[in-house]
Amino acid sequence: MVAASRLDETHDTGGAERVFLALRSRVVSGELKAGDRLPPERELALKFNVSRPILREALRSLAMLGFLEIIQGSGAYVRQPDIALVSDFLTFCMAQQPDVLDDIIQSRIAIECQAIRLACEKASEADLNRIAASLTSLLDTLDDPVLGGQADYEFHSGIVRASHSPALSTLYRALTPLLMQSHVSRRRIVPSGIRNFLVDAHKEVFLSIVDRKPDEAENRLREHFAIGDEYRRKSLIAAFSKSSPDRQT
Amino acid sequence: MVAASRLDETHDTGGAERVFLALRSRVVSGELKAGDRLPPERELALKFNVSRPILREALRSLAMLGFLEIIQGSGAYVRQPDIALVSDFLTFCMAQQPDVLDDIIQSRIAIECQAIRLACEKASEADLNRIAASLTSLLDTLDDPVLGGQADYEFHSGIVRASHSPALSTLYRALTPLLMQSHVSRRRIVPSGIRNFLVDAHKEVFLSIVDRKPDEAENRLREHFAIGDEYRRKSLIAAFSKSSPDRQT
DNA sequence: AAGAACTATTGGTCTGACCAATCTGTCAGC
């Protein structure tokens, strides 16, 4: 047999994947920085000892992952991957599991409760102003579900931002699309009666940050979430007992 | 001009990306479930009206993202993406930002503090036994940095698992690699004197879960983290003032 | 009926060519 000439490859997984891993490691290691331009495809293909279609499979994969931006006629440029891709992927991973939309709120509470503690320490004047502004828009958009939801989001994301924790902010951004889904369906079933109450809860949370009282802030925030949760359950029960006969498919 | 037959495409971004998006949307929408086999490449290429190399660029990209598993001679099969990929990507995204390793601990605290509250409600006998077991190994491996670190991780991840929140667990798993990095460097500078104290802290946290007291559990956990943080700072200051002259490059 | 050999299917790769967008350098015109 002629099986005696494959020792030059670490672990052969196919040409495309080999090139993919090689280039990716160059990016994550910092050897290739954002903005750098890769050599032309024909040249790279020669260097990696693969054909151009195979080399392109690797490049395209990196591009889809956000590591590269390929511009026709110009070249392939290293790009800082966007957190939005993580978000997409996380969304999909979680969406595979049943009832995640009900569960995702736990992650939100986790992040915001820690963020608000840090915010009590680190929030700047600008942070507080931003949160105050979102509080104002919250008041002005009580009757608009869409704008109101946006103001609500800005209030909460303002808290996270005020924590000055990049990791918390990154996670929060990654969760945002999923939050939006559960958020929309939640807000839809909230009638006008409870809204003033929710506004007051937001105010109290904000004031606790202004007073720099972490424990109080977290407790009020937890209470805010708990009330929302309790209310959602009641609504679901009510909706279920009413429309139970209609429920089909 | 012959430009009058591209209205069937949403927005033409090139063949490969078009195919990629089409197939990906079929996966995320559930139209293609895990385990399903895709048609042969030649057939797919015909269906999407592209050449095989282009079709392969799309397939390879999906494979690199974990959506597909391609087996030579057999076919391309839809696969449930692994959260580890999110973790990798998250790691890279965060690693680009400076000082994330010091900041990632905030995300950990956030998740665990919420998880421990849920654990107080939902922890099963098996959960408690698992945590108790990790507590035992923590005692048995006080002198081994590696095994001790592993026991410590099992204790904390046991808490998260006991929360029975898939979202929190998913996030925690995503953070784990980054935690390991900061964890190792932290544990290395912890001398033996403080360890018994840390073990006691773990015990108290555990007992609070057993007693089903969320507030107490969270407070003790926060205290545990705070002490670790405080200690790390002291160590850094000490190390800095001692080795300051040596510090080079 | 079980195992082996064969064949069809399917992914993996290569070559070479052509098109399209971009970049660059030259040259005419101001």
Place this chain on the structure above:
DNA sequence: GCTGACAGATTGGTCAGACCAATAGTTCTT
């Protein structure tokens, strides 16, 4: 001398056909 337009070179985008390698299904032998 500077500017703008043109033309060629560079580079990515795509295609076609061919061949190899691994797998799966079939058939034949034992």
